[in-house]
Amino acid sequence: MSLQQYREKQVSAEEAVKIVKSGDWVDYGICLGQPIAADQALAARAGELSGVQVRGMVSMRLPAICAIPEPEKHFTWNTWHCTGVDREILRKGCGYFSPMRYSELPRFYRENITKIDAAIFQVAPMDDQGYFNFGPQGSHMKAVCDRAENIIVEVNENMPRCVGDEHAIHVSRVKYVVQGENPVLPEVKGAEPSPVDRRVAELIIDDIPNGACLQLGIGDMPAAVGALIAETDLRDLGVHTELYTDVFAELSLQGKVTGSKKSIDRFRQVYTFALGTQKLYDFMHDNPELLCRPADYTNDVQKVAQLDNFISINNAVEIDLFGQVSSESSGVRHISGTGGQLDFVTGAYLSRGGKSFICLSSTYGKNGSAKSRIVPTLPVGSIVTAPRSCTHWVVTEFGKVNLKGLSTWERAEALISIAHPDFQEELIQQAEQMNIWRNSNRI
Structure with missing residues (x-):
């Protein structure tokens, strides 16, 4: 029929x-x-x-x-x-x-x-x-x-x-x-991690325990974390993510992903869409270990909160000294979208032992015209992807800071400490003008 x-x-x-x-x-x-x-x-x-x-x-x-x-x-x-x-x-x-x-x-x-x-x-x-x-x-x-x-x-x-x-x-x-004409599916191959990507990944790896449940966002830094995990002794990892990539497939083939510690969807890798190479698509075909679920399940804050030691890793375009994260625009120039970042930032903090990491290089632009990604306030028109009240860990190649529980001056101090050294003095002056800097910070 x-x-x-x-x-x-x-x-x-x-x-x-x-x-x-x-x-x-x-x-x-x-x-x-x-x-x-x-x-x-x-x-x-x-x-x-x-x-x-x-x-x-x-x-x-x-x-x-x-x-x-x-x-x-x-x-x-x-x-x-x-x-x-x-x-x-x-x-x-x-x-x-x-x-x-x-x-x-x-x-x-x-x-x-x-x-x-x-x-x-x-x-x-x-x-x-x-x-x-x-x-x-x-x-x-x-x-x-x-x-x-x-x-x-x-x-x-x-x-x-x-x-x-x-x-x-x-x-x-x-x-x-x-x-149709059975076209070959588009492939996206991850770039070789830059020294900055790798340094950020090294800072995050220390906070990933055995049995952690991983969510990796789009971009080179989350991919670098996955690549670095492959070089460690971490084991019994779980996967509950929006985007499924070659990184997860590789970790699975190495035996590092078992899902045995997950409190829900035990032994299953949960995702909502995938993008990568043909090797990934072959790995996914009829694979009973993987479970493709709608976005209102994978990205549901309450579901994420049920997963112990949930580790969320996502990119950002800029972050201001108040802790507001912009990951989808630079001014009015649109780049990406909210996607699941706010979902996972919120859910990870509610998870027992969970952490969310917002990753960004300290600067962008070519040598001689570099600009800081840590800014006093977001440029006019920039979209706030994660509000300051939700931001947890922020990581650059110069360090990582936890913004939870910090006052405005403490946030400014923490974020300036992981800004590129060439911009720290200027950021201090701007923080002073905004009345979120204490002179005693210098001592």
């Missing part, structure tokens, strides 16, 4: 996207699951469409609808989280950022988003029971499907089939099935 439905619903990409009309809201899903053949077919219809709103996030390829001449006349890209691709779309003037805390995204779709005319995304081939697996991006996809008027799945035989819950859609709910 399922196979019969499959055959009846199988059409070309060009035929499938004919259901999209001017003014419609279309959802492209997330990351590896964003469509390709259907996206190209929709872009080819641009001349007959206007005001089409498209949602997506963590884009790994420039959507064809944003690569056409004057795309803003036909399509608007709305992204929940920015990669370099999404930033390019925003710069082109045909896209906008949609603020959210990642743990709330499934609820957004079920309660706050009133219109999804079509959901179009890539899936793994249909199984014997008639289900299309979302692959390594459970995230919010089931919530999207629950609300979508029409669902178009684009089958990609290279998409790994991932074990989870809310991880698949049945053929009976699908409007059209498109057999």
Whole structure:
């Protein structure tokens, strides 16, 4: 019966996207699951469409609808989280950022988003029971499907089939099935850790006990921590993370990750989406040790709090002397998104023995024009990702400080102590002007 439905619903990409009309809201899903053949077919219809709103996030390829001449006349890209691709779309003037805390995204779709005319995304081939697996991006996809008027799945035989819950859609709910050209999945290979990355990682490693449960954010510094763990004797680690990467797969293959100390989801590695190399995708395929769960589970503060010794490691763009963390913009220039950072910063502190680390290099820019990432106040327009009341540990290559329980002058003193030495005197003067510095600090 399922196979019969499959055959009846199988059409070309060009035929499938004919259901999209001017003014419609279309959802492209997330990351590896964003469509390709259907996206190209929709872009080819641009001349007959206007005001089409498209949602997506963590884009790994420039959507064809944003690569056409004057795309803003036909399509608007709305992204929940920015990669370099999404930033390019925003710069082109045909896209906008949609603020959210990642743990709330499934609820957004079920309660706050009133219109999804079509959901179009890539899936793994249909199984014997008639289900299309979302692959390594459970995230919010089931919530999207629950609300979508029409669902178009684009089958990609290279998409790994991932074990989870809310991880698949049945053929009976699908409007059209498109057999794509089975493109190879995008790969992201981690860069070799810089000396600064490695120094920050060394400072954090001392605070990771055996049996800790790890969450690593996007970026070189969290990846450097993972790489350094591989060189230590740490054991019986657990994984409960938003993003699953090659680092976790490597630690698993080394036997360092067992999940035996987890109080929930024992022996399982929990994540909500994945991005890495083909080696990672092969590791994830039908792997019963991994559990892909929606973002309202993985990023739920209460779930994180139940995991003892939860260690959260995330990047930041800047932090001011009050302890406000900006990880998604520099002034009004958008870079990333809130994602799960606030969820994990909060949840880690509530975990028994848990800690969250905000990592950043002390400076950015080339030699001779370097600027401090620790600033008196965040630049006008910068978004506060983690408020000062939530910030726990902050780490640069010059040290780490715990801001919990500190007054404003103590915070200023602590943060200046891990700023680059070239900027410390200037930061002291600025702290004095803001009345958050004590002269006795110098003694």
